[in-house]
Amino acid sequence: MRRSAAVAAKEADGPQLDFDELPGYVGYQVRRAQTQIFADLEAALKEFELTPGSFGVLTLIRANPGITQVALAAALGIDKSTMSPVIFRLESRGLIRRKVQLDDRRRHALFIEKAGEAVFITARERVRAAEAGVAARLTKAEQRVLTRLLAKLMGRADPA
């Protein structure tokens, strides 16, 4: 009975779906917000053939010349198997270069190239605009509270 009523409701493909316990989970709420924010960001970065992930990688290589792939993966919380194709793609596009370190041939130091710098600067403008659009939905005070709560959620000592 309950089941066939549900089927009927679903046939309309309306928005009144049952999400069970998901909406009550903090983890689900954070995920939904992240998915939506990243959809906007993906659209903003598309013309640069960058993703939010590869933009982050480019940001860190630029800000930390000589960073290794391992350090990069750890810093962004991305696993190595996800990182490798991103690095490969940025390198093949001439946006970054890999340099074998003299002291340890297994470790490649990563550097941004001139072309990468140019792409980064323009792409960052778009990211700033997208970010501003998202942040504008909250007041400054709310933004500070959100920052604090997300840090606390990650188990970080609250500096305040």
Place this chain on the structure above:
Amino acid sequence: MRRSAAVAAKEADGPQLDFDELPGYVGYQVRRAQTQIFADLEAALKEFELTPGSFGVLTLIRANPGITQVALAAALGIDKSTMSPVIFRLESRGLIRRKVQLDDRRRHALFIEKAGEAVFITARERVRAAEAGVAARLTKAEQRVLTRLLAKLMGRADPA
């Protein structure tokens, strides 16, 4: 000069990396929290050969018997190309079944199977435990504030 100092700092692979503007972005903060929460959840779901994503899919199919793949993708904010292999895998494991709808042969209605129900119930216990561990880092009042701010960030009308 600045560059070589940065290289030296990086050689230590210490935590003092430069993240440029990323930490100031709400989008980045939400992403970092999501990545960390999902790492815990992935670990919790591994023994069921589920991911946070496929758990969500199973949740919605169970709660909305007969839901279509299109409605499912829209409901979870996942694109169809990501959804298809998840559905295929759940079906090949016998956790769900696809049923051609009499009124529209292009649309497959999705239903949970008995085996899927059993896996889901146990997996949900683990998800609840993981979620409780995350949520416990905030007070109940903070959880409510976070829920409200994330909804506002998504541009949802605030019901409160």
